[in-house]
Amino acid sequence: MRIRPCLYALAAAALLGAGCQLDLASEPADPVVHYSLSPTTTALDEAGEPLLPLAEQDHIAGSLTMLFGTPANPRFLRTAEWVDDEFDPNWPTYAADDNGGGEFSEDELAAIKADNERDFRRELALIEAGRYEDVVLPSWMPDLRSKWAAHLASKPADARDAEFQGEAKALLVDFYPTLRDSAELYRQQCLHCHGVEGGGDGPTAPFLNPKPRDYRAGVFKFTSMKDKSTPRREDLYRILDEGVTGTAMPSFRRFSQAELHGLVDYVRLLSMRGMVERDLVNTYLNEEALSMEAVLESFSAVWDKWGKAAEKHTQFDGAVPAPSKESIERGRTLFMDAATGNCFSCHGAEGRGDGASAFTKHPETGETIPAYKDDWGNEILPRNLRQGIFRGGRRPIDIYYRIKNGINGTPMPAAVSTMSDDDIWALVHYVGSLSEAPRVRPSSHSKSNADH
Amino acid sequence: MRLIASLLLLAVPILGVYTFMTAADHDWWFPPAYSTFAPDIDWLFDFIMYMVAFTFIVTEVALAWFVFKYSAKRNDKGVFTHGSHKLEMIWTAIPAVALLVIAFTQMETFAKIKFASGFPTQGRFTREKPIAQVWASQFDWRTRYPGDDGVLGTVDDLEASYEFVVPVNEDIVFELRSRDVIHSWFVPEFRLKQDALPGHTIPVWFNATKEGSYDLVCAELCGWGHYKMSGRVRVVSAQEFDAYQADLKAKWFSNGKE
Numbered sequence: 001m002r003i004r005p006c007l008y009a010l011a012a013a014a015l016l017g018a019g020c021q022l023d024l025a026s027e028p029a030d031p032v033v034h035y036s037l038s039p040t041t042t043a044l045d046e047a048g049e050p051l052l053p054l055a056e057q058d059h060i061a062g063s064l065t066m067l068f069g070t071p072a073n074p075r076f077l078r079t080a081e082w083v084d085d086e087f088d089p090n091w092p093t094y095a096a097d098d099n100g101g102g103e104f105s106e107d108e109l110a111a112i113k114a115d116n117e118r119d120f121r122r123e124l125a126l127i128e129a130g131r132y133e134d135v136v137l138p139s140w141m142p143d144l145r146s147k148w149a150a151h152l153a154s155k156p157a158d159a160r161d162a163e164f165q166g167e168a169k170a171l172l173v174d175f176y177p178t179l180r181d182s183a184e185l186y187r188q189q190c191l192h193c194h195g196v197e198g199g200g201d202g203p204t205a206p207f208l209n210p211k212p213r214d215y216r217a218g219v220f221k222f223t224s225m226k227d228k229s230t231p232r233r234e235d236l237y238r239i240l241d242e243g244v245t246g247t248a249m250p251s252f253r254r255f256s257q258a259e260l261h262g263l264v265d266y267v268r269l270l271s272m273r274g275m276v277e278r279d280l281v282n283t284y285l286n287e288e289a290l291s292m293e294a295v296l297e298s299f300s301a302v303w304d305k306w307g308k309a310a311e312k313h314t315q316f317d318g319a320v321p322a323p324s325k326e327s328i329e330r331g332r333t334l335f336m337d338a339a340t341g342n343c344f345s346c347h348g349a350e351g352r353g354d355g356a357s358a359f360t361k362h363p364e365t366g367e368t369i370p371a372y373k374d375d376w377g378n379e380i381l382p383r384n385l386r387q388g389i390f391r392g393g394r395r396p397i398d399i400y401y402r403i404k405n406g407i408n409g410t411p412m413p414a415a416v417s418t419m420s421d422d423d424i425w426a427l428v429h430y431v432g433s434l435s436e437a438p439r440v441r442p443s444s445h446s447k448s449n450a451d452h
Numbered sequence: 453m454r455l456i457a458s459l460l461l462l463a464v465p466i467l468g469v470y471t472f473m474t475a476a477d478h479d480w481w482f483p484p485a486y487s488t489f490a491p492d493i494d495w496l497f498d499f500i501m502y503m504v505a506f507t508f509i510v511t512e513v514a515l516a517w518f519v520f521k522y523s524a525k526r527n528d529k530g531v532f533t534h535g536s537h538k539l540e541m542i543w544t545a546i547p548a549v550a551l552l553v554i555a556f557t558q559m560e561t562f563a564k565i566k567f568a569s570g571f572p573t574q575g576r577f578t579r580e581k582p583i584a585q586v587w588a589s590q591f592d593w594r595t596r597y598p599g600d601d602g603v604l605g606t607v608d609d610l611e612a613s614y615e616f617v618v619p620v621n622e623d624i625v626f627e628l629r630s631r632d633v634i635h636s637w638f639v640p641e642f643r644l645k646q647d648a649l650p651g652h653t654i655p656v657w658f659n660a661t662k663e664g665s666y667d668l669v670c671a672e673l674c675g676w677g678h679y680k681m682s683g684r685v686r687v688v689s690a691q692e693f694d695a696y697q698a699d700l701k702a703k704w705f706s707n708g709k710e
Contacts, residue, residue, distance in 0.1 A: 189680075204676055207676065224708055241613075242613045243592050243613055243614075245589070245594065246589075246631075248590060248591065248677060250591045250592035250677065250680065250681070251592050251613040251614040253613070253614040253615070254614070254682055254684075314708075315708070315709075316707045316708055317707065318707065319705075319707065320705045320706070320707050323607055389631075394611055395611075395703075395704050395705075395706070396704075396705060397705075397706055397707055397708045400708075401708070429607070432607040433607055436605060436606050436607055437605040438603050438604075438605045438606055
């Protein structure tokens with residue numbers, strides 16, 4: 001009689017064990033993700049009818065898939081022209097190897113390789129020891145994994161075969177992610193804020209203030225570019241490497257340089273996709289036909305914009321000047337001068353971000369509300385310069401870029417043309433001095449605290 | 453039947469002890485200890501663990517024996533007791549003494565790591581002159597070195613994200629701050645964990661004994677991105693540290709050409 005509870009207990013334990021076993025053994029299947037059209041494309045007009053006929057929307061979606069692929073297989077369309085020029089937009093590094101037309105210098109490629117050697121040191125040691133089967137490559141490298149599997153399939157009888165071993169090592173040392181690899185890493189690390197299409201509308205986005213960036217307009221805030229140009233590769237890389245202080249964007253330096261460069265490639269693809277989409281909508285609204293030529297033209301126009309980004313880079317050639325009492329004082333004068341800096345009108349006389357023109361009265365309630373919105377429709381306040389939090393970086397050159405070029409997508413304007421570099425550096429020094437708060441030495445007598 | 457039941461109960465302490473004894477072989481145990489006070493922490497951990505293990509084994513064996521000896525089949529009549537004053541005194545006094553022993557044993561180590569009196573006063577870095585401020589924010593770690601003037605909070609401070617670089621075999625004092633919510637600075641190899649509280653500047657010290665790069669994790673649930681709030685503490689030689697500072701300075705005052 002009394003054996004029954006024991007049996008139940010044993011059965012329950014067995015089931016539990018089996019359950020754990022199953023959970024451990026199988027990774028959850030990848031959810032299928034699709035690129036969707038942006039809300040501006042699918043918007044309704046006042047009558048509640050779609051602004052673009054559904055057939056045209058389908059046309060745009062189809063064109064975008066032709067040009068940029070799908071999340072599971074993202075790639076740029078290689079136009080006939082590019083095939084003739086032997087240029088492959090999908091391979092920034094290989095292009096550099098083959099005809100020198102790539103986006104990386106020899107030094108950068110060497111740095112990527114050295115970083116791969118560090119990042120894969122465990123795997124490389126396993127290869128050295130001939131333990132190929134123990135090498136486990138990360139799940140966000142699907143293409144590298146399949147290459148690895150194909151290589152293992154050709155394994156010779158002698159596990160220490162030097163040629164085979166060398167090729168196995170080269171696979172890892174020369175690793176540069178394909179767009180497919182990078183899309184997988186993006187799906188794991190970025191998507192939950194930035195969304196499938198890079199619209200800044202991922203599942204965690206509603207909880208964030210400031211909002212994650214929407215790449216689709218091709219507007220990036222923290223760049224070194226003038227004329228609101230699209231960013232350089234280095235600008236995007238820096239954001240991934242350093243993070244954005246004061247926001248939920250952390251540093252992703254725990255990933256290798258190759259992986260971060262791959263993410264830059266993929267963010268560029270998403271951004272270009274968004275720009276082409278916007279372009280096609282405008283083409284239609286301008287009552288032009290969405291012909292194949294129009295689609296390809298828009299595609300190459302957007303590529304040109306990104307390709308020529310380097311020309312718009314703000315180059316500062318000299319050494320960064322050190323702050324002095326005089327330069328800080330001069331910066332203060334410029335800060336308060338309505339004709340040159342005019343910074344105080346928004347940032348306030350004390351730099352607290354409380355200038356008069358930053359606020360307005362609500363037309364109905366009379367409440368004080370922010371006067372400006374950014375390009376993405378969020379209410380925006382001028383930075384409080386006293387906190388020492390500079391989202392685009394606190395280095396002098398970062399603040400120089402912000403003042404000289406303004407901040408894309410925000411009311412922060414570029415410096416007026418009458419301002420010389422010296423003027424801008426004086427402003428940089430003044431702005432830097434605003435958040436100075438020399439650390440107070442901890443007192444060795446707790447008594448002094450009571451005096452306050 | 454009573455034999456099976458008591459053997460099943462006996463399996464618990466046997467499996468438990470076996471798991472602990474083989475844990476190190478499976479890499480389930482602590483990471484290596486690489487700070488001067490880490491061995492003290494490990495000693496305290498072992499001390500408490502052996503104490504608890506002894507109690508655990510004794511009670512489990514007693515439990516198995518009782519199940520075997522007093523099965524319902526053989527003892528169908530229960531005995532009513534109103535309790536034993538003496539027994540209650542004993543099982544209150546023994547744990548109380550044990551807790552006091554633990555409390556007094558750990559006091560010195562705790563004071564050495566956390567109390568103001570335990571902080572290093574000799575050497576390059578002291579409470580008055582910390583090596584850096586480490587800022588925790590949702591969801592990353594940033595380090596702020598004082599720069600050339602040696603004073604934190606001035607315009608020439610150097611900032612590094614993700615990494616905190618310190619020299620080896622030297623007393624390191626840094627200040628821990630938080631920009632938003634409660635975080636916790638935790639480096640398992642150093643056996644050091646310290647909460648970061650918004651509005652507080654908390655001095656922390658350690659002395660790393662081996663060069664290398666160690667995981668820095670947030671040990672206080674700080675929001676949805678807590679799991680990805682990681683960093684590295686890189687321990688280098690004194691020369692490398694100076695070179696790192698020079699390099700950081702060069703990068704900080706770069707003119708953007710990089």
